[in-house]
Amino acid sequence: MQSLDTQSVLILFIAGVVVLQAVGIAVFFTITARSCRLHKMSVNRISTNTSQKLLQMERILDGVVEFEKKLPALASALSNQLTFVADRADRVDHELQKGIGAIREGLAVGDRKFEEGLVNFERQTALVQRVVRHPALQVTAVVRAGLAFVSRLLDRHDDGSGRQPAGPAGDDEIFI
Numbered sequence: 001m002q003s004l005d006t007q008s009v010l011i012l013f014i015a016g017v018v019v020l021q022a023v024g025i026a027v028f029f030t031i032t033a034r035s036c037r038l039h040k041m042s043v044n045r046i047s048t049n050t051s052q053k054l055l056q057m058e059r060i061l062d063g064v065v066e067f068e069k070k071l072p073a074l075a076s077a078l079s080n081q082l083t084f085v086a087d088r089a090d091r092v093d094h095e096l097q098k099g100i101g102a103i104r105e106g107l108a109v110g111d112r113k114f115e116e117g118l119v120n121f122e123r124q125t126a127l128v129q130r131v132v133r134h135p136a137l138q139v140t141a142v143v144r145a146g147l148a149f150v151s152r153l154l155d156r157h158d159d160g161s162g163r164q165p166a167g168p169a170g171d172d173e174i175f176i
Contacts, residue, residue, distance in 0.1 A: 128145050
């Protein structure tokens with residue numbers, strides 16, 4: 001009998017182990033099934049997001065392809081515009097150079113005229129000083145000197161010969 005009891009205990013023990021194993025397997029499968037459902041939901045969400053992203057990428061790629069088709073025309077138009085701007089800049093630069101040259105030439109002419117006026121003024125001043133220093137000179141000589149100075153300043157008929165307009169020739173005409 002004792003062996004029966006030992007056998008019964010062993011059978012009960014093995015039955016208990018099998019039941020525990022069955023419960024463990026059931027818990028494992030339940031957890032695994034839940035985990036699989038969660039992963040499936042996650043995969044579905046990722047799949048949906050990926051599909052949306054792929055559609056967006058497809059639209060972007062279509063736009064890039066369309067832009068790529070238009071790119072040669074845009075490059076040509078841009079090149080034409082840049083050529084036009086460069087030509088205009090060259091023309092403006094050329095015109096500015098001409099204008100600056102004309103201004104320089106005008107300033108040089110003005111400078112020469114001013115120098116000539118100063119020289120004439122100095123001559124007339126020297127002439128007046130000589131007349132004023134020598135009491136024997138006539139008053140008309142002073143008037144002539146002033147008139148000659150004024151006529152030289154106002155003389156607009158410069159023919160470029162460099163000749164001075166008629167006036168007192170020297171000290172011989174000033175004296176009485």
